[in-house]
Amino acid sequence: MTTLHRDPILDGPVDLIPAETELIEAAMRWHFDPRTGSRFWLDQADTLGFDPREDIHTAADLARFPNIVDRLRHVPAGDLIPQGYAGQDAAIYGVYDSGGTTGPPKHVVFMADWMERLLARTDQEMDARDYPRGADWLALAPSGPHMFGAIVRETVRLRGRLNFTVDLDPRWVKKCIAAGHPEQADQYADHIIAQARAILESQDIGVLVATPPLLERLVRDDELRKLIADRVQVVEWGGAHMDPDTRYLLRTEVLPRTRLIGRYGSTMVLASAIERAGLTPDDPCIFDSFSPYVTFRVVDPETGESVPYGSRGRVVMNHVSKSVLLPNNLERDEATRIEPPPGRVGDSVADVSPVAVFGDSPVIEGVY
Amino acid sequence: MPARSPSATPPATDRPEAAGTRVADNRAEAAENRAALIELDALGPAGPFRSRNRLPITDLAGVPLAELSLVPSLYVHRAVAALRAAEPLPAADRFVALARAGEVFATQTVAGLSVEEYSHAVSRISGMPISVVRHATETTWRALLGAGRDARQARPQASVDDWHDPATQGGRAVWTRRGEVFAVHASGNHPGVHALWPQALALGYRVAVRPSRREPLTAHRLITALRAAGFGPDQVAYLPTDHAVADEIISAADLSMVYGGDDVVAKYGADPTVLVQGPGRSKILLAGEDWHHHLDTLVDSVGDEGGTACVNATAVFTDTDPDGLAAALAERLAAIPTLPPEDDRAVLPCQPTEPAAALERYLLDHAAGTTAHLGGAGITDPVPGGGVALRPAVFQVDRADAAQTGIELGFPCVWVAPWSPADGIGPLRHSLVLTAITADERLVDRLVAEPTISNVYVGDHPTYWMRPDVPHDGYLGEFLMRTKTVLRD
Structure with a gap:
């Protein structure tokens, strides 16, 4: 029973990355086979207007799928599990939510085999960027319904020693700000920084993980800045945007000897893309995705067509693995389209930002 | 905000004479470097900073003339921390450096721009008549x-x-000072706004200025001049930011001054660390006087400085013949020619076509039910080189408490209202300047006592009269300073 549905591509060795068409064709067979596919995708199959098993071969073909992520707010999350996992022990790692910025959160199911692949990849990425092994980590990152905390926990188990954590609830912060109480969001951030201070002062932290706003608050305090500059070898940021000027200042003035490494992730791809190795403080911050499992496209949101390399557009994300199929999701982020590294699929992205809002709001009345 | 003050007595200090001749010299250079963008770097504690996030600053036709380096909040907090950690210069050195900076600002090439190139760029970007820019300098x-x-x-x-x-x-x-770091959210309506905050430097504050995107040149020029004159980069900073980061400057500083309309008043009015420079809504009252004798003062109060200042008259109240007064004002203001702002003879402000059209719609919508004496069919008039002049408007309302008398717009626009003693001073409240042309001392008593009227000019004085040693909206020092007792042996 337990070995009924193994696939040579989808279940290949964790450190062997399949070719694009091999992976995508195998995944289409898996997700749209009535014996192995999830109830969620099998229910959609008839409405697609094409047969994924016949018509979808490449990452580019994924653009034919509708963007289904809004349905993840309401669908029973158990229906997202491919039925081919039935009977397999400990197949499910957990269920995680999107941030919940716009309406009810979207749920995704994280399978254990995907976590294994993701960690194998993360381990290689960290070696390539000279992350210390056996170090103690401090993560200022949300746990609970958010994938971020779980991935850090697994990463530290794999290659670190102690994982110090300070929890945070990003939804509460957003709620405070939306309700016109930025001072409450400020107090909450101070509460987190105070907890982080106690750990940084007493523990030998080698890797610090934080969101850009929290990192900025940490280094605003010159004592904390010195503690981090003196002790921490790698500062990894993610979970929110960092503008190019802040990144430049952090790397040149604020933490000149610390390695600052960005991650651009999304719950909707169950992964994050790490900053390309070897970039200077003045280079655009380029993120390369874990292709062909996770692929990006940078498009003109009006036409859906790819923008030229070097131009700005909206980011479309795809996730294709044995565990999940989440194709053609138009994110709210803007980015510069960059050529991927040799042999990789889709686009790399740079200088990811929310939609830009500049300057003073237009005012008619008054002289100012 | 400071504006033309023809009757001002210059401070006792010697006025250097170089200005006129150097301006003439500079004119010859003005045509150069037009093609290159003016780089408005942030000026922080480590010197100029050219950010990656640069905002194009365009002229009336939408042509980029400058690039403004917008800094992120990390830069703001580090800059303010450096200002706070710095010791002020000794008082005598501060005064010398301020005087020297004034001369540099008004007579020399600063950050690559001669005085004339600077004036031209300000007029092309903000639409302010160039003569007003020169005078503000x-x-x-x-x-x-x-x-x-x-x-x-x-x-x-x-x-x-x-x-x-x-x-x-x-x-x-x-x-003594109430704090160490003073932040200014400057406005872009008139370059003269930057004449006030240097008093904070004189008092030993370190100052951070966030310029307006509508006119970011003057603050950049002035702070560059202050640095050249002896204020170190840890004494005064130029911190352009986008809207989201703007509040960070206020929260990081000890005290702040913010220019803005009713929205800004609502946002910061209750914050004791913020001095709000709100709407001017300056007014003129004629009570028991024949307006024919004061027409020059009325016209000047409405139209001087391009009508862009908070000290320009927004409304005129009269107890005699409002019809005739409005008609006479309209006739005089209608004679002002439409000219591009860089023309030496220009009097009217100009704006890019789109915001001007929005302003025009706003005016005409709100003027419904009033009598138009000038501008009833619109106030925009295209000028050579792009954009439109904002032509004067004169509307007459039929009662003293008409809501329109509080509508202050950034061009010569005036509401004429009837007034009688029975109306009282209610309609005259909330005025930065109230010129009262009247012999009624009891009335003047009440106007001077009224807390929402900031300045009272009795007699034939234009609303824009100003002198640096008298308060503009209270003294800045009332906000920046406090007293404490020192007892020593």
Whole structure:
């Protein structure tokens, strides 16, 4: 029973990355086979207007799928599990939510085999960027319904020693700000920084993980800045945007000897893309995705067509693995389209930002 | 905000004579470098900073003339921390450096721009008539020359400047700063706004200025000049930011001054660390006087400075013949020619076509039910080189408490209202300047006592009259300073 549905591509060795068409064709067979596919995708199959098993071969073909992520707010999350996992022990790692910025959160199911692949990849990425092994980590990152905390926990188990954590609830912060109480969001951030201070002062932290706003608050305090500059070898940021000027200042003035490494992730791809190795403080911050499992496209949101390399557009994300199929999701982020590294699929992205809002709001009345 | 003050007495300090001749020299260079963008770098504690996030600053036709380096919040907090950690210069050095900066600002090439190139760029970007820009440059120079003396006009008579003063031996009030770092959210309606905040430097504050995108050149020029004159990069900073980061400057500084409309008043009005420079809504009242004798003052109060200043008259109240007054005002204001702002003879402000059209719609919507004497069919008039002039508007309302008399717009636009003693001073409240042309002393008593009227000019004085040693909206020093007792042996 337990070995009924193994696939040579989808279940290949964790450190062997399949070719694009091999992976995508195998995944289409898996997700749209009535014996192995999830109830969620099998229910959609008839409405697609094409047969994924016949018509979808490449990452580019994924653009034919509708963007289904809004349905993840309401669908029973158990229906997202491919039925081919039935009977397999400990197949499910957990269920995680999107941030919940716009309406009810979207749920995704994280399978254990995907976590294994993701960690194998993360381990290689960290070696390539000279992350210390056996170090103690401090993560200022949300746990609970958010994938971020779980991935850090697994990463530290794999290659670190102690994982110090300070929890945070990003939804509460957003709620405070939306309700016109930025001072409450400020107090909450101070509460987190105070907890982080106690750990940084007493523990030998080698890797610090934080969101850009929290990192900025940490280094605003010159004592904390010195503690981090003196002790921490790698500062990894993610979970929110960092503008190019802040990144430049952090790397040149604020933490000149610390390695600052960005991650651009999304719950909707169950992964994050790490900053390309070897970039200077003045280079655009380029993120390369874990292709062909996770692929990006940078498009003109009006036409859906790819923008030229070097131009700005909206980011479309795809996730294709044995565990999940989440194709053609138009994110709210803007980015510069960059050529991927040799042999990789889709686009790399740079200088990811929310939609830009500049300057003073237009005012008619008054002289100012 | 500071504006033309023809009757102002220049401070006692010698006025350098170089300005006129150098301006003439500079004119020859003005045509150069037009093609290159003016780089408006942030000026922080480590010197100029050219950010990756740069905002194009365009002229009236939408042509980019400059690039403004917007800094992120990390830069703001580090800059303000550096300002706070710095010691102020000794007082005497501050006054010397302010005076020197005034001369540099008004006569020399600063950050690559001659005085004339600067004036031209400001007029093309903001639409302000170039003669107003030039005059504001001189006003700012005078303000810097006198900043030390003018700032101290606010000092309570019973206090002394320094605890070393022998008077403290028996116990005495000492006038001291309420904080160390003063932030300014400047406005872009008139370059003269930058004549006021240097008083904070005179008082020993370190100052961070966030410029307006509508006119970011003047603050950049002035702060560059202050640095050239002896204020270190840890004394005064130029911090352009986008809207989201703007509040960070206020939260990081000890005290702030913010220019803005009713929205800004609502946002910061209750914050004791913020001095709000709100709407001017300046007014003129004629009571028991024949307006024919005061028409020049009325016209000038409406139209001087391009009508862009908070001290321009927004409404005129009269107890005699409002119809005739409105018609006469309209006739005089209609004679002002439409010219591009860089023309030496230009009087009217200009704007890019789109915001001007929005302004026009706003005016005409709100003027519904009033009598148009000028501008009833619209106020925009295209000028060569792109954009439109904002032509004067004169509307007559039929009652003193008509809501329109509070609508202040950034061009010569005036509401004429009837007034009788029975209306009282209610309609005259909330005025930065109230010119009262009247012999009624009881009425003047009430106007002077009214807390929402900031300045009262009795007699035939234009609303824009101003002198740096008298308060503009209270003395800045009232906000920046406090007294404390020092008793010593």
